[in-house]
Amino acid sequence: DSGVTQTPKHLITATGQRVTLRCSPRSGDLSVYWYQQSLDQGLQFLIQYYNGEERAKGNILERFSAQQFPDLHSELNLSSLELGDSALYFCASSPKGRSEASPLHFGNGTRLTVT
């Protein structure tokens, strides 16, 4: 168990809808990362937050947004959903401090299916 909790595990919704994915990082971790995993694109970095502030942006669509709250949990909001957004969405966290040598610890992901 990595200590990173993601909810829900599965989400099925229709095109055009909006969903929110939630992540609780490991105790004490200040950084949260969101990744999307799909069969054709592999693991794509979406966005990183550190102690409530956005630190880095990757291939995140404008329809997607995220935030990190004062208790350090994070939410990823996906809107105007398209079929191509169907994927596994992972949250990861890294230890407090900003060490580049620290590995990321991943949650078990949320499987999003857009129908």
Add this chain to the structure above:
Amino acid sequence: AQSVAQPEDQVNVAEGNPLTVKCTYSVSGNPYLFWYVQYPNRGLQFLLKYITGDNLVKGSYGFEAEFNKSQTSFHLKKPSALVSDSALYFCAVRDSGAGSYQLTFGKGTKLSVIP
């Protein structure tokens, strides 16, 4: 920019034989390199990392990896494969000179260990 290549989509090996999963990387600064394993319907689990020092690093479950700076490679190895090692393996890199803490992942290599 940082990038990772895993040239093999799939590797098949007989149980008890040594296994190698290949990874090459590209960074502008010094690389921080990681290997992760993913079992079906699970998140990525950290196996090992190379930051500096000895080119041969040892990790979880008997895995090791060899860093080769001249060949920009970081191949994952295990002396004797187990059926339970069958999974998806990801190599990842972080560029120490980039000022970013995100990991860039390869496409993944599916390892099948045949009884």
